[in-house]
Amino acid sequence: MTRELIIAGFGGQGVVSSGIILAHAGMLEDQHVTFFPSYGAEMRGGTANCSVVISSEPVASPIVAEPDILIIMNEPSLIRFEPQLKPQGLLLYNKTLIKSEPKRTDITIIPVPANAIAEELGQGRIANMVMLGVMAKKTTLLKLDTLKKAQRVRYKKASEEQLNLNDQALERGYNFL
């Protein structure tokens, strides 16, 4: 089974980190993985996105044209990527920051107040962890515990306090559904 994801949002929302955490978690669960970020002429406050493929077989193409799962953190990314989602695909979007409604009727849509939940934990910037937690629950693609392990690799220079907060955000997302 192969599942292709695109994660998109503002630069600074942890979009690229989320992708790396997913890829790392996939590897820890003995899946084949690829991660590819948009790179280069991006700027702070501009849009960032990355593609992740997690598969039981070797990954042929790291380029995701029609994702199975979309994790959308801001409004411009919703407009750009919603049309690309596969029919019957899963759209998770950050309800706190996105005011417009998704238009597709052939997909599963889950609005997540990701920034609001993160703010309750005291830190808006961990909204990305909330989204990953929701995805783990909804898709059974990756275990919550594996995501916790993977975030500790990604943020290996962070304080124990911060890492625990990330874990909590993952859990809040996981228990959101």
Place this chain on the structure above:
Amino acid sequence: MVEKRLMYGNHALVEGIIYAGCRFFAGYPITPQNEVPEYMSIRMNEEGGVFLQTESEIAAINMLFGAGAAGVRATTSSSSPGISLMQEGISYIAGADIPVLIINVVRGGPGLGNIAPAQSDYYQATRGGGHGDYFTITLAPNSVQELFEFPRLAFELAEKYRNPALILADGLLGQMMEPVEFTFEPIDPKTLPEKNYALTGCKGRERRVVRSYDLRSGKLEELNWKRYKKYQEIIKNEQRYEVINDNDADLMIVAYGTCARVAAATMKMARDKGLKVGLLRPITLWPFPKDKLAELGARINNFLVVEMNCGQMIDDVRAATRFRPQIHFHGRPGGGVPNPPEVLKKIEEILGGAQ
């Protein structure tokens, strides 16, 4: 089981270079390979090697000439415009028969171009690139794992034939992350055999000369013929490729690097639809795997060449298959990257039209 590490392609290249026993790196930053010098500056320091950020690409390639002439494994890395600047030096190195490793993480061109992935330097890489009658052994990795493994292979081939070797990657391979298995033990440079041409100080032995010319009448012609024979040997012995699903194929995709990954996904989609599609992936671009293509071209009627350019390798496919089969093309120049659905559409047009 060998430990796996999730790595950027550019970082895997650096580890591959270190593991290959190379302890000399000179280069100048350019996107999309900046992570190579950045990470190399840390790793070379840890390994007690030489890392030099030079004042220009021209300086880097000439330092490589010097290090190679001194008999050590030496590498530079750049991207398209920087590689163009290096061509004079590469020609001198080829003319002096010095093995070095040059890495091109290709970006969109021509000119300044852009920083997106591309394969538009195929002609430059496979036709020598600079002036004079010469070739560089050119390897085309298509995964982060191969970015780790190919520096060693490149040095082995370069030293076997005393010829510069090139790794032709692209921005996507450099920027992507995949798990890497460290499949071999790091090579200790001290264990590498001494070179009989190396300029190491001639005290107590005959003096050696490394140069790309010989001004005596007729000598340069002689040298070129000698090198020509070497190239014939390389062409005979070193054609590398991967071939999948050719036995029943109605159509073979020919693609390397990133495009080979896209092609592999397309092949799977096509097979699911009952379309008999195979894939030939050249691993050496020079020498081009023309013998295998000649064999395939004699029995398969349709070929689709997929490249991130307007059509360069397609010339080699046409020549290798002796213009017998139908050769189709799908290209994305200027930093465009093809995706599997669009390549599948092209295949459906070709095979649909043939039925």
